[in-house]
Amino acid sequence: MTRDTPPPAGIDPGPPPGWRRRPRLGPLDLVVALVRESWLMAGVALAVLVPLVLLILALPRTYTAESRLIVLLGQEYVFTPRVGDAGRGAVPQIEEVIQAEIQLLRSPVVAERALRRVGVARVFPDLARSPAISDEATLMGEARLALSRDFGVGTAPRTTVISTSLRHRDPAIAAELLNALLAEYLAHRKQVLVPNEAEPLAEQRRQLEIRLAEVNTRIEDFLRRNSIADFETNRGAVAALTGTIVADLAQAQARQAEAEGRLAALRTRLEAMPASVELFAETNAGQRLVDLQAERRQLLARYRPGARALVDVERRIAEAEAMMAGEAVAASGTVRRGANPARQELEALVGAAEGDARAARARVAELVEQRTRTEAGLGTLTRLQPEHQALLRERAVIEEGVRTFAAREQEARSLQALAAQANDNIRLIEPATAPVRGQSLRLPAFLAALVFAGLTGLVVGLVRALSRPGFPTAASAARTLGLPVLAVPRG
Numbered sequence: 001m002t003r004d005t006p007p008p009a010g011i012d013p014g015p016p017p018g019w020r021r022r023p024r025l026g027p028l029d030l031v032v033a034l035v036r037e038s039w040l041m042a043g044v045a046l047a048v049l050v051p052l053v054l055l056i057l058a059l060p061r062t063y064t065a066e067s068r069l070i071v072l073l074g075q076e077y078v079f080t081p082r083v084g085d086a087g088r089g090a091v092p093q094i095e096e097v098i099q100a101e102i103q104l105l106r107s108p109v110v111a112e113r114a115l116r117r118v119g120v121a122r123v124f125p126d127l128a129r130s131p132a133i134s135d136e137a138t139l140m141g142e143a144r145l146a147l148s149r150d151f152g153v154g155t156a157p158r159t160t161v162i163s164t165s166l167r168h169r170d171p172a173i174a175a176e177l178l179n180a181l182l183a184e185y186l187a188h189r190k191q192v193l194v195p196n197e198a199e200p201l202a203e204q205r206r207q208l209e210i211r212l213a214e215v216n217t218r219i220e221d222f223l224r225r226n227s228i229a230d231f232e233t234n235r236g237a238v239a240a241l242t243g244t245i246v247a248d249l250a251q252a253q254a255r256q257a258e259a260e261g262r263l264a265a266l267r268t269r270l271e272a273m274p275a276s277v278e279l280f281a282e283t284n285a286g287q288r289l290v291d292l293q294a295e296r297r298q299l300l301a302r303y304r305p306g307a308r309a310l311v312d313v314e315r316r317i318a319e320a321e322a323m324m325a326g327e328a329v330a331a332s333g334t335v336r337r338g339a340n341p342a343r344q345e346l347e348a349l350v351g352a353a354e355g356d357a358r359a360a361r362a363r364v365a366e367l368v369e370q371r372t373r374t375e376a377g378l379g380t381l382t383r384l385q386p387e388h389q390a391l392l393r394e395r396a397v398i399e400e401g402v403r404t405f406a407a408r409e410q411e412a413r414s415l416q417a418l419a420a421q422a423n424d425n426i427r428l429i430e431p432a433t434a435p436v437r438g439q440s441l442r443l444p445a446f447l448a449a450l451v452f453a454g455l456t457g458l459v460v461g462l463v464r465a466l467s468r469p470g471f472p473t474a475a476s477a478a479r480t481l482g483l484p485v486l487a488v489p490r491g
Contacts, residue, residue, distance in 0.1 A: 037461035045457030052449035063171035256360035263353035289320035
């Protein structure tokens, strides 16, 4: 039977020509195969472990500086509106405050300022000497990234304490850099949480002052255009002057009526009075009357009343008295006539009364004209009053705004000054000090290297065991060939 002749029925033809059957290994067969490759696995593991151990021995020891902060609710978290009082005094929850402070601690601005304060070359000398970093911006970015890996911030639930830590190979630099971070954080939080609100308020106040100056200019133009020095003063003075003129006019009209009435009465008397009168009459009737009266006294001494002589004397006395009365003056003496002195005096009074009446009429006319002018001026001021009051109201509103913003500006500056002087709500429980004991990753790194070296040797041994020709045990040969193993040679 040749190779090309098919095998008889019932007989396993076996593998094709040129094909080698792969051994079928069980768990025990695999263990035996790996034991046979133990020296190879040990050599590979040792070759991998030795350089790793050398690298592990070169790992530096790191020191962790720690510090803690206590956070309280401060004035910077209290809401203060710029205009009005809506929402004044609202505050966030303390948990929100803690998270905000943690984010401020992790700020890249704080990290960069702390690195510049301590010195990037001191903190990360390897980065400073790296030829791959050519500019300062790249160096600072890499330094911030490295610092973020070494800097830790955390807090426990239901507490206001923030714990901070920083790892570095140099304990002094670790403490110095952590303290620099805390100092820059305290300075940075003032800039963030206590903004310069005084400047916006001052700018708004300046804008209102500009508007106030414009309104004052408009008021001055209004007064100058209408020839008014002070509107309210002028209006009050014109109103008072109008009242005075009205009162004086009433008095002048009364005096005018009185003067004209007196003039009319004097003219009536003047018309009834004669222009000329008898001035005097030259007569001896008076002397005769005296003589007769003396004679009667003598007769009375000698005669009884009713005597003829007495009756005759009394008759003559009566005639003399009648003549003295003017009834017989012309017949007994000289009479002179001339201008009536009473009429002349009355004419003088009439002239004076006419002067008083003319003066009264002139004063009344002048007061009427003055009243007309003042009433016209008062009417003009009354028509201008709404425009003037509108300007005054606008100025009053702007002045109130200026006072309000000035007060808010002063308050903001005071609060900013107080906040800039201290961080009363952020208190440093303990500053960072140089740690005494360092931490090393050599042990965990060695264990990891040992595990890696062992796995590497095991994999190499497994590959070697599976790639060897032959069968590691008699059981694997029988399992693979399907034939019983009758004997195993000792080797």
